[in-house]
Amino acid sequence: MKIEILPSLLAADYGRFADEIRRAEDSGADALHIDIMDPTFVPNMSFGPDIVALARRVAPGFYRNVHLMMNRPDLYLEAFARAGAQTLQIHIESDCDLHTELARIRAMGLKAAIVLNPETPVERLAPYLGEIDEALVMTVHPGYGGQKFITDCLPKLSWLRARAPGLDIMIDGGANAETIPQAFAAGANQFVAGSHLFGKADMKSEVARLRRQLAG
Numbered sequence: 193m194k195i196e197i198l199p200s201l202l203a204a205d206y207g208r209f210a211d212e213i214r215r216a217e218d219s220g221a222d223a224l225h226i227d228i229m230d231p232t233f234v235p236n237m238s239f240g241p242d243i244v245a246l247a248r249r250v251a252p253g254f255y256r257n258v259h260l261m262m263n264r265p266d267l268y269l270e271a272f273a274r275a276g277a278q279t280l281q282i283h284i285e286s287d288c289d290l291h292t293e294l295a296r297i298r299a300m301g302l303k304a305a306i307v308l309n310p311e312t313p314v315e316r317l318a319p320y321l322g323e324i325d326e327a328l329v330m331t332v333h334p335g336y337g338g339q340k341f342i343t344d345c346l347p348k349l350s351w352l353r354a355r356a357p358g359l360d361i362m363i364d365g366g367a368n369a370e371t372i373p374q375a376f377a378a379g380a381n382q383f384v385a386g387s388h389l390f391g392k393a394d395m396k397s398e399v400a401r402l403r404r405q406l407a408g
């Protein structure tokens with residue numbers, strides 16, 4: 193599986209969005225992770241489609257991975273597709289028919305992913321494994337950056353890898369130089385990191401260091 197590192201824009205300096213998006217692209221990271229929050233689904237708010245469009249404008253070649261922390265992602269799929277999302281990630285805990293919405297995402301030519309909160313059993317993903325391009329296992333409770341990695345989520349990665357050897361398996365939350373190798377060993381191949389990467393003055397060397405670490 194291809195190893196991918198995705199800086200999360202949530203941890204960027206909000207006074208310099210365009211520069212921060214270019215800094216993430218120049219770091220050699222694989223894609224930008226953009227967190228969209230609906231305050232009825234998580235206890236916070238963040239961005240809307242305009243930020244996705246900004247990312248497309250300032251870094252057109254930098255892949256846009258869009259995480260929809262929303263109760264009704266189905267109402268906004270087209271808006272995020274029009275803005276330039278390339279993967280749309282919807283939560284299994286959201287209030288929509290996942291089979292229908294995953295098919296709609298793919299029909300728009302985008303990649304479709306399901307996200308699982310820490311308290312949600314991984315077995316709930318079983319009926320959807322043939323309908324997704326990626327599974328995102330939350331390793332913190334969604335809503336905020338800078339939280340501590342929940343180690344109890346690691347077995348979910350092994351469960352998924354055993355059943356879906358070719359699936360992209362991503363973690364999001366509390367990722368750093370210590371927890372990324374743990375998640376990799378358990379079966380993940382894609383790593384979202386917000387505060388860890390944006391907090392580094394030299395994001396490029398940190399991305400290179402993480403890749404070296406995973407290459408063993």
Ligand code: DX5
Binds near residue numbers: 202
């Ligand atoms: C949390 C978001 C994450 C967040 C991760 O709700 O989904 O993408 O940016 O931040 P860190 O890497 O700082 O835990």
Ligand code: ZN
Binds near residue numbers: 225226227259364384
């Ligand atoms: Zn996220």
